[in-house]
Each structure stands twice: as C-alpha cells, then as structure tokens.
Amino acid sequence: MAFADGTADFRSDTVTRPTPEMRRAMAEAAVGDDVYGEDPTVNALEEESAAAVGKPAAVFVPTGSMGNQLAIGTLTRPGDEALCVEAAHVRNYEVAAAAAVSGVQFRTLPGPGGQMTAEEVKTAIDQSHYHMPRISLLVWENTHNVSGGTVVPYDMMSASSGVARAGGLAVHIDGARIFNAVAATGTPAADFAGLADTIQFCFSKGLGAPVGSVLCGSEEAMAEARYVRKRLGGGMRQVGVVAAPARIALRDRDRIAEDHRVARLLAEGLSDRYPAAVDLARVETNMVIVDGSALPFDVAELVDRFHRRGIIIGTLGPDMIRLVTHRDVNADDVARLLAVLDELERH
Ligand SMILES: Cc1ncc(COP(=O)(O)O)c(C=O)c1O
Structure with a gap:
C-alpha cells in the first residue's frame, strides 16, 4: 500500500517506511553497547542473519556499502585486484571506496545480467602475470541491480566460483537483494552463500527495514571484519534500536x-x-x-x-x-x- x-x-x-510493528520494536528494543558486544538485539540479529545464510558468524553494519567494503578489506591486501562485472554496484556506486579505503582496484568482465562465466574468470586469472596486480577476490552481485534485478543463476555462480577458488581467489557476494534471488528461484540463501567466503545482505532494501545490512562469513573473517568496521567508524553503540526492525524484516522475508x-x-x-x-x-x-x-x-x-x-x-x-x-x-x-x-x- x-x-x-x-x-x-x-x-x-x-x-519503505517502518511498519507500526517495527516502530514499536524500536521503542522497546533491549540495548547495550555493541562495540563491547553487549547489545542483545544486535547479537540476536547477527545470529539470525548468519543462520539465514548458513554462515557461522555475522557483523551488523549501517549500510550495504560498508558490508561490501568490510569484505574487501578483510579478503584482500592493498595493491590487489577484485574481479567483478562492469556494472557492479561495488565498483560504480560506492565512491571508489575499494581504492580509497583498501587500496584495491577492479578488473571487470562485461557481465550482462551480472553474470561471469567460468571461462571468463579462468581467462582473467590466467592472464594475470607477476608484473600485474594480484587478483585475489571475485565479487558477485545477486540480484544484479542495474540489469533490472536479474538473478545470477546458482549453477553459473557455482562453476565460476569453483574456478576462482582453484585460482586462489576468495569469493564475496554483494547480496543486497539475495532474498529476491531466493524468492525468484527457490534456491536457498545458504546454497548461494555456500559458494562464497562472505556475503552481505541489506535489511533496508526488499526486506523493508529502515536501516542496516549485515556481513556474514566464518568466525575468523568476521573477527577481522569487526576490526575493519571500527576503522571505518562503523562501531555503533546502543544500535539495537535499528537492529530491532531489521529482525522483523528478516523474519518476514518470504x-x-x-x-x-x-x-x-x-x-x-x-x-x-x-x-x-x-x-x-x-x-x-x-x-x-x-x-x-x-x-x-x-x-x-x-x-x-x-x-x-x-x-x-x-x-x-x-x-x-x-x-x-x-x-x-x-x-x-x-x-x-x-x-x-x-x-x-x-x-
Ligand atoms: C546491489 C547493491 N549493493 C550495495 C548497495 C549499497 O547499499 P547502501 O545504499 O546501503 O550502502 C546497493 C544500494 O542500492 C545495491 O543496490
């Protein structure tokens, strides 16, 4: 409506604007200092988010951009390259944060619909020589925003991510709208996420919460991501007030x-x-x-x-x-x- x-x-x-239920949850949220790990609402949201995508751990962040940048900061070193499609959000619409914050540049594939074939990924990796930047990360965006919310099929992601991993790359999914991909295909979120080291998804897009995103991955990766988050100024305090509506959005994702x-x-x-x-x-x-x-x-x-x-x-x-x-x-x-x-x- x-x-x-x-x-x-x-x-x-x-x-979208917060529903009456979300506003009530915000008013009533139990809170604590999340930088000390003491906000019970954030802790619950991180657990529920990790479970929703089948990963062991999660870190709550204010925006999808920060989620993507924590992944890049965690999975690369300065001077590295990340492989993505030309029209990737992470490359075009995050004000060059990868370069400015993590010292990482992008190598792009044409990527209609957000797709990158295994052959294209293999060629990109094979063409990389000692005098070129080290390609250390493959980034998917699913669904792919500027193509019109198109789904990158699981089988393609699986084949290309397999090639990337064999070439020593880490894999991140910008899943700002991963639950749209799930709804469209019936493929469980955990299957998509299982192809990657990290996945970020947004509560503030199709899920309909006012604020927030989350990065999910291994305990070790998330411990490092917390460190990068603090560096970027993303360590928040009694942030349960915005985690509370995000929990409702996640619960109602179907x-x-x-x-x-x-x-x-x-x-x-x-x-x-x-x-x-x-x-x-x-x-x-x-x-x-x-x-x-x-x-x-x-x-x-x-x-x-x-x-x-x-x-x-x-x-x-x-x-x-x-x-x-x-x-x-x-x-x-x-x-x-x-x-x-x-x-x-x-x-
Ligand atoms: C695919 C995709 N990734 C990341 C983002 C960044 O999210 P935020 O605006 O919360 O930084 C967006 C925002 O529209 C997006 O469409």
Whole structure:
C-alpha cells in the first residue's frame, strides 16, 4: 500500500517506511553497547542473519556499502585486484571506496545480467602475470541491480566460483537483494552463500527495514571484519534500536514474493500498452526496466507528470526508467500508475 499521504514511490525498494510493528520494536528494543558486544538485539540479529545464510558468524553494519567494503578489506591486501562485472554496484556506486579505503582496484568482465562465466574468470586469472596486480577476490552481485534485478543463476555462480577458488581467489557476494534471488528461484540463501567466503545482505532494501545490512562469513573473517568496521567508524553503540526492525524484516522475508508478483503485473500492464518498452523476460524479481524511447512521451516530462499525480518514478539514464516494487506499493498502485499513463495518452 502507498504511503499514508497516498504517494506511491516506485523509485527504489529503499524507500519503505517502518511498519507500526517495527516502530514499536524500536521503542522497546533491549540495548547495550555493541562495540563491547553487549547489545542483545544486535547479537540476536547477527545470529539470525548468519543462520539465514548458513554462515557461522555475522557483523551488523549501517549500510550495504560498508558490508561490501568490510569484505574487501578483510579478503584482500592493498595493491590487489577484485574481479567483478562492469556494472557492479561495488565498483560504480560506492565512491571508489575499494581504492580509497583498501587500496584495491577492479578488473571487470562485461557481465550482462551480472553474470561471469567460468571461462571468463579462468581467462582473467590466467592472464594475470607477476608484473600485474594480484587478483585475489571475485565479487558477485545477486540480484544484479542495474540489469533490472536479474538473478545470477546458482549453477553459473557455482562453476565460476569453483574456478576462482582453484585460482586462489576468495569469493564475496554483494547480496543486497539475495532474498529476491531466493524468492525468484527457490534456491536457498545458504546454497548461494555456500559458494562464497562472505556475503552481505541489506535489511533496508526488499526486506523493508529502515536501516542496516549485515556481513556474514566464518568466525575468523568476521573477527577481522569487526576490526575493519571500527576503522571505518562503523562501531555503533546502543544500535539495537535499528537492529530491532531489521529482525522483523528478516523474519518476514518470504513477503518478498509478493513484490515480484506486483512487479510482474506492472510489467505486463506496460507491455500490453507499449510492447517494445519492456522486456518481460528480464523481469525476474522486483524491478521493471522501461525503455523510454519506446514510449510516446518525453521521459523527463513523464516523471514530472507522474509526480504531480502522487506517483514517483526513477530513471537510470535519459531514456531508461526503473520501476521497483516493495512493501509500500501494491497492485492498486500499479493500477493507478497504468491509469495515469492511459490518461496521458488521451491528452
Ligand atoms: C546491489 C547493491 N549493493 C550495495 C548497495 C549499497 O547499499 P547502501 O545504499 O546501503 O550502502 C546497493 C544500494 O542500492 C545495491 O543496490
């Protein structure tokens, strides 16, 4: 359902607002100093998070970016390279933190849909010589955000991660939306995570909590990650107040399947009207990418006209619209969005 003022915000799954249950949990959370490891709500959340992805330990962090950077800081040395797809969040949208914080640069593979084949990974490793940076880490992003929330299939991840491991690389999953991949495929989170040394996932995206992410991995890796977290200024104190809604989000993670159903309704409604604008095969989770050049509207103007009708949509470029479903939009909001399009078409 839209926000209380009727606004339906389709820009991102990060826009959700805490539910009444989450707000109550925040008010009532048992807290302690988490830097001393004494916040019982954070400790419970870390245990539940580790269990949800089948890892022994977890570290709560304020953001997905910090989760990724702790993994890089833990699994590499300065001067190393990390392998990822060209359009990886960790490479493009974390303000060069890997370089600035850990002294690590990226080697990229084209990676349509976030995919990297075993052959590509092997070639990258084989081409690395003593006078080149040491490739020490493979980073997956699943689901892959800018491809439109596409799932990187388990079998591909398994084959390529196997090649990476054989080549001496560690493996990290940027699983900001791993539970969307789980809902879309039925592959358990622990199976994806089992391919990697570390996985981070976000409570503040499809899971619908206001704040927070978590990095999961071995006890040793998480002990090191805690150290890096403190260095980055991420050691928080009575942070149980934000871990409490994250616990609810994690508990209710199966709800994500509903976002996928709503995204499909939206994609089909758009495709019925403008078949060339939406590639239905790419709508695998909670995102719909719309090719604005296939619409009879100017995209910037469309954004504006929607906005005036209480519907917020986002763009990924001058001609590309990205619509994202989440807990705070539903099938009625999709019907509203489509009705606005029909109205604009008539005028
Ligand atoms: C795939 C992916 N990884 C990491 C992040 C970073 O999360 P945060 O904004 O919490 O730093 C995002 C944010 O949108 C994301 O989409």
